[in-house]
Amino acid sequence: MTALFSPCTLRSLTIPNRVWMAPMCQYSAEVFGPGAGVANDWHFAHYAARATGGAGLILVEATAVSPEGRISPADLGLWNDTQTQALRRITSFLKEHGTVPGIQLGHAGRKAATDRPWRGGEPVGPDEAWQPSAPSALPYEEGHPVPDELTVEQIQRIVGEFADAARRALAAGFQVVEVHGAHGYLIHEFLSPLSNRRTDAYGGSFENRTRFALEVVGAVREVWPGELPVFFRTSATDWVTENPEDGRDGWTTGDTIRLARELRARGVDLMDVSTGGITSGIRIPTGPGYQVPFARRIREEAGLPTAAVGLVTDPQQAEKILAAGDADAVLLGRELLRDPYWPHRAAAALGAAKRLPDQYGWAV
């Protein structure tokens, strides 16, 4: 039995293996009209292929809890029933093929209203733009709009939108919900002292900066069934200590471990461990498995299961991460874009049983 192809049980849910698909925006929904934010044929084909490819769990891309929370105008959303219905088709197919359907819920905060990456990823033009909001009126970088500072009432409304979107995700057939707390989007913007300069109950101390994240998780956990898991994606570090501009530290791994303990106490079942994204111009020392040590520390020091992500591309590498106890699962991003059948290839390379669809049985 390999570690990679052993099942993973969280609450009452058993995920058939530990090769999972990382959430990846497709920027492919319609922008205006009744199709706005609605999953279409592209999304169906994309996720269906990774299910037949053998991923144990698929985390559907960052899906916005409100129109203002979209990263790009072409993001998926879960703020209406048409969006809910369209996602049902995807979850049904995934379940039929033995893949657990999960979805990441997010709000882009000050990084909202940017263009698709293949059009440059800059703030969108006036025909598609909206005014972003954030904990403080600080732009992501020069040339980006200065966001409106959220009022406490608006913060509370967004907490409610996360809960509503989680309710819709459940109705759409998802079995895992992941709260997007990473990559410089709204929740991370509250956590990091680099983007949060508030002086009220949502800024300043660690307790205040984590308040929004914990309120969102609390609201999601309340509507999500007790037998199904909730994940939280974190940026385990901003990769900034002693910010040269004003001497402020960013969000650190120590902060993440402290937060992980709080999340665990509030019913989060797994931390999906990424890093970075809070501002531009930060050098990140990337390389194979470069974020794995963060997943290990959180797992060890907070006692919370973790998933490792970032430049995991090789079956032996993935197996070693799990066998060494660095993480409970690996999430693959770009490697699964290159090759939807990576899980089958990895099973063959490691001598584990493949889970090819019956229709492809002759290809064993």
Ligand code: FNR
């Ligand atoms: C991403 N990533 C990402 N992360 C996230 O939390 N939510 C998202 O919706 C997206 N969207 C997205 C789109 C595309 C096209 C890419 C390539 C990446 C980050 C992704 O989940 C993963 O953390 C990184 O890609 C690193 O893993 P890999 O690609 O090295 O396996």
